[in-house]
Amino acid sequence: MHAPHVEVAKKLTKAGRPVARGDRVGYVIVKGPGKLYRRAEPYSKVSLNDVDYDSNVENQVLPVARRILSVLGVSEQEIVAGRSAQAKL
Numbered sequence: 001m002h003a004p005h006v007e008v009a010k011k012l013t014k015a016g017r018p019v020a021r022g023d024r025v026g027y028v029i030v031k032g033p034g035k036l037y038r039r040a041e042p043y044s045k046v047s048l049n050d051v052d053y054d055s056n057v058e059n060q061v062l063p064v065a066r067r068i069l070s071v072l073g074v075s076e077q078e079i080v081a082g083r084s085a086q087a088k089l
Contacts, residue, residue, distance in 0.1 A: 004029070004040035012042055029055045 008027040009019040019025060027040045031052045036059065039052065066076055 002035070002037040004037045007037045008040050008042050028052075029059070 004027055005025045009023070009025045012019050012025065026043045028043045028046055029036055029039045029052045030041050030046055030050045032039055036055065039055075041050075062076070062079065065079055069075075069079060
């Protein structure tokens, strides 16, 4: 199994920035074809135009938001509807 943070750690190490077990590795998924782990890049090395915002929201933000907001009685449909309304502003 390939994990995005592991792939990014490998890229950072190859670029001369060693990463130790337990270090936090910040990354974003960039636009393009292929599996998510292949599209993971260190966030500090990516242009804003290259970020796949939809993928990052769907795979990083929404899962956490669902768990937190479900405790408050907010449904996934309400989260997504709010996101659509924001996009129109």
